[in-house]
Amino acid sequence: MNWKQIAVPIAALVIFGIFWELLVWVNGWPNYKMASPSDLWPSFWKFRWLFLEYGWDTLWRTVAGLVLAVVLGVFLGMIMGLSRIMRDALYPLLVGFNAIPKATVVPIIALLFVGQHDMNTILIAFLISFFPIAVSVSIGLSTLEPEYRDILASLGASRFTIFWKIALPKTLPEFFGALKVAVTLAFIGTNLMEIVEPHGRGLGHLFDSGKISADYPLMFAVLIALALMGILLYYVVVAIEKVFAGWAERAPT
Amino acid sequence: MDKPLIEIKGVRHAYQTQTGELPVLDGLVLSVPEGGFSAVVGPSGCGKSTLTRLIAGLLKPDEGEVWLHGELVRGPKSIVGMAFQNPVLLEWRTILQNVMLPLEIVSTKMSRQEREDRALHLLALVGLEGFEDKRPSELSGGMRQRASLCRAIVHKPEVLILDEPFAALDAFTREDLWQTMHAVKAEEPFTGVLITHDLREAIFLADEIVVLSGRPARTQYVMDVHLKGPRDIEHLYTPRSADALNILRHQIQIAQGRAPAEEIAQ
Numbered sequence: 001m002n003w004k005q006i007a008v009p010i011a012a013l014v015i016f017g018i019f020w021e022l023l024v025w026v027n028g029w030p031n032y033k034m035a036s037p038s039d040l041w042p043s044f045w046k047f048r049w050l051f052l053e054y055g056w057d058t059l060w061r062t063v064a065g066l067v068l069a070v071v072l073g074v075f076l077g078m079i080m081g082l083s084r085i086m087r088d089a090l091y092p093l094l095v096g097f098n099a100i101p102k103a104t105v106v107p108i109i110a111l112l113f114v115g116q117h118d119m120n121t122i123l124i125a126f127l128i129s130f131f132p133i134a135v136s137v138s139i140g141l142s143t144l145e146p147e148y149r150d151i152l153a154s155l156g157a158s159r160f161t162i163f164w165k166i167a168l169p170k171t172l173p174e175f176f177g178a179l180k181v182a183v184t185l186a187f188i189g190t191n192l193m194e195i196v197e198p199h200g201r202g203l204g205h206l207f208d209s210g211k212i213s214a215d216y217p218l219m220f221a222v223l224i225a226l227a228l229m230g231i232l233l234y235y236v237v238v239a240i241e242k243v244f245a246g247w248a249e250r251a252p253t
Numbered sequence: 254m255d256k257p258l259i260e261i262k263g264v265r266h267a268y269q270t271q272t273g274e275l276p277v278l279d280g281l282v283l284s285v286p287e288g289g290f291s292a293v294v295g296p297s298g299c300g301k302s303t304l305t306r307l308i309a310g311l312l313k314p315d316e317g318e319v320w321l322h323g324e325l326v327r328g329p330k331s332i333v334g335m336a337f338q339n340p341v342l343l344e345w346r347t348i349l350q351n352v353m354l355p356l357e358i359v360s361t362k363m364s365r366q367e368r369e370d371r372a373l374h375l376l377a378l379v380g381l382e383g384f385e386d387k388r389p390s391e392l393s394g395g396m397r398q399r400a401s402l403c404r405a406i407v408h409k410p411e412v413l414i415l416d417e418p419f420a421a422l423d424a425f426t427r428e429d430l431w432q433t434m435h436a437v438k439a440e441e442p443f444t445g446v447l448i449t450h451d452l453r454e455a456i457f458l459a460d461e462i463v464v465l466s467g468r469p470a471r472t473q474y475v476m477d478v479h480l481k482g483p484r485d486i487e488h489l490y491t492p493r494s495a496d497a498l499n500i501l502r503h504q505i506q507i508a509q510g511r512a513p514a515e516e517i518a519q
Contacts, residue, residue, distance in 0.1 A: 147341045151404070154309040154414075155358045156329040165354070169345050247345040247388065 035220040043221040050206055051225060058203040059229055061118060062190045065125025066233075069182055073130040074175070077137025081171075082163075087138065098131045102192055110197045117199040121190050128189035129182040136178035140171030172245040176237065183233045187226060256323060258444045259285040259308065259412060264317035265469075266303055277303050279469035281317070283446075285461070290438070290445040292455035294501065295465030295473075296509045301448045304470075305414045308446060309333045322411060331359045334410035334443075338417040340401035342389035348400050349385035352376060355408040375403040378440055379433050395426035399433065406441055413445040420450060428486055431457050435483040452501045456480070457489055464504040474504045 017037045024036035031039045044051060076094070080087040102124060109120050144167050152162045194204020203222050210218035242249075261283040267276040277300030285291045293301055306312040307319055310329040319326040321333075334355070342351045352372040356363060363371070376385055379399040389397055398418055405413060419427045431454065438445075449455055455462045456478055464474040476497065480488050488494060506512040 145339065145341065147337045147339055148343075150306070150309070150311060150337075151335060151341055151354070152358060153311055154329050154333050154335050155331045155355055155408070157358045161358065165357070166343065169343070172345075245345075 032214065032216045035217040039217040040221045040224060043215070043217040044225075047206070047218065047221075051203075051221075054201060054203045054206050055225060055229065057201045058187075058190055058194065058226070059233075061121045061202065062125050062186045062229075062233070065122045065189060066129060066179075066182060066186045068122065068126040069130035069133055069186065070179065072126070073133030073178075073182075074137050076130070076134040078141065080134065080138035081141025081167075087142065094131060094134060102128045102189060103196060106193055106196045109193075117201065120197070121193040121202065124193040125186040125189035128192070129185040132178040132181045132185070133175065136174040137171055140174040141167055144170060169245075173248040176241040176245050179237050179241075180234060183237055184230050187230050187233075191226065257284040257320075258287040258289070258322055259283065259291075259446065260318075260320040261304075261308070262318045262320070264307060264314040264319065266300070266307065266312065266314050267469075276469035278307075278314075278471075280471040281465070282472045283463055285444055285446060287444055288442055289461065290447065290459050291461045291463055292447045292449055292459035293463045293465060294449060294452060294455055294505065295470060296467050296505065297450075299465050299468050299470040299508070301465065301470075302416055305335070305416045305446070305448055308412065308414055309335060331408065332411040333414060334405035334408065334412070335414045335416070336398075336401045336405040336418045338420045340389070340394075340397040342397055342400060342404075344389055347386050347388060348376065348381065348392070349373065351389065351400060352403045352407050354404060359408045372403065372407055375407055375441075376400070378437060379403055393426075395422055395430060398422060398430060402430075402433070402437065406437065406443060409441070411444060413443040415445060415447045417448055417450065419454065427451075427454070432486070434458055439483055452498055452505075453489055455501070456494055456497055457484065457486070462501065464501065464508060466508045467510060473508055476501065 021036045021038060024034050027034075029036075076090065080090050105127060106124060109123055113120055113123075148166050148170065149162055152166060157165075190202065191204040191207070194202035195208055198205045198208045203226055207219055207222040210216070210222060261281060264278055264281045265276065266278040267274045269275075281304065283291065283293070283304075293304060295301055303312065307314055308321070308326070310319075310326045310333070313327075321330065342348070343354070346354070349369065349372055352375060353368050356368045356371070360368065373385060376382060379402060381396060381399055381403070384392060384396065384400075389400070392400065402418065405415075419430050422430065435458075447455070447458060457480075460478055460481070462476040462478060463472055464476070465471070466473040479493050479497065503512060
């Protein structure tokens with residue numbers, strides 16, 4: 001990684017902030033219509049301890065939901081990728097479930113497990129983010145060219161050996177692609193729960209407080225904090241991908 | 254004469270499709286002595302790849318038997334090595350690690366150093382010295398196919414099955430690889446079956462050429478190749494080779510149904 005790879009994204013963020021500031025300034029919008037970046041600093045500073053505390057709540061719940069989504073998503077993807085019957089059986093169910101707006105699932109979960117706020121939040125983060133992982137793993141496994149299987153199968157290798165030495169590593173690039181999508185979805189899930197069913201914790205709750213007290217810059221500040229956490233987690237995934245699937249990235253020619 | 258190492262007796266195989274049974278092989282006979290190298294040619298889609306999967310034990314014939322080294326084939330055996338038109342190298346491994354892959358399955362007794370030495374020896378033999386730490390994507394098509402060949406023979410298989418390994422290469426690279434095949438066979442003797450669409454390739458590499466009929470494929474014609482052992486590319490351009498080519502071309506036309514079948518001479 002050279003300095004350009006760091007400087008370019010940061011420059012893009014700065015330019016975006018400048019445009020945002022200009023947009024608000026040119027239109028003469030008051031901050032209850034649209035807060036500008038310069039309005040956000042006072043909010044961040046005023047609620048800095050709450051941002052840290054609630055930010056941590058949101059972050060660990062999101063990561064827990066993601067871990068759950070990876071474990072169960074990979075498991076489902078394996079079942080669907082290795083068995084034609086399971087694929088035919090599970091795909092309509094999964095697609096149907098994924099089409100249900102998760103905002104409507106929030107009250108159901110909240111009623112099912114009354115008071116289990118951490119678990120409820122993690123559950124929604126998981127429900128909203130496992131789908132792309134399951135689909136990509138299943139596609140990766142089911143599209144494995146037969147010759148790849150044959151080079152080991154012809155030596156009498158077991159199905160598990162073929163999976164471990166060939167199918168699994170070959171699916172890793174697709175898996176990480178899906179994980180990058182899942183990261184942002186998991187944040188949406190966590191905040192959905194925190195905003196729709198506020199229980200006094202998490203950035204979603206802070207957003208809700210801003211709404212109740214008509215503190216618009218606070219609401220925008222929460223959104224920006226969420227965006228930053230999303231970027232942070234995304235790059236964590238990119239770093240893990242570099243370790244486990246760095247081979248998939250071709251050298252520039 | 255020795256007992257054949259590969260013996261296929263009246264094999265029949267059909268695939269189940271939505272419109273019913275689709276027979277691809279019917280009454281196929283093939284016999285390769287130890288150290289022999291047979292080329293199998295035939296019209297497109299006549300079931301040549303099915304044949305390779307039967308020999309490798311990856312498929313079971315509906316009728317008939319496949320024998321390897323005096324044993325009836327009932328499932329995959331580690332005495333087989335395979336290479337395909339697609340080199341199917343694993344991108345997350347280096348060339349050396351790719352070549353060593355079969356040893357991880359078969360030779361659990363060999364030490365890591367022994368496996369590495371064996372793989373390096375083969376890579377040098379096919380002219381890939383110095384490329385052992387490269388990734389497959391960094392190599393040309395011909396080099397990848399060379400590595401794939403090393404992987405197919407690294408565990409000293411008694412039977413080497415080549416399913417159109419040179420079909421996707423350009424003409425010059427292909428001729429280079431033909432020469433490499435002879436060099437490899439001189440140093441690492443094997444008994445082989447080569448599936449190909451290229452009649453010149455069959456004449457240059459094989460001791461015996463088997464022409465399969467159209468689907469369902471049976472053994473239509475067997476030709477004993479007049480060239481023996483390692484040979485130079487010039488031998489392809491002698492009158493005898495030209496005659497052999499003509500006979501084979503004619504047999505393929507019969508197999509395709511484009512020439513009258515009564516001319517079949519066995």
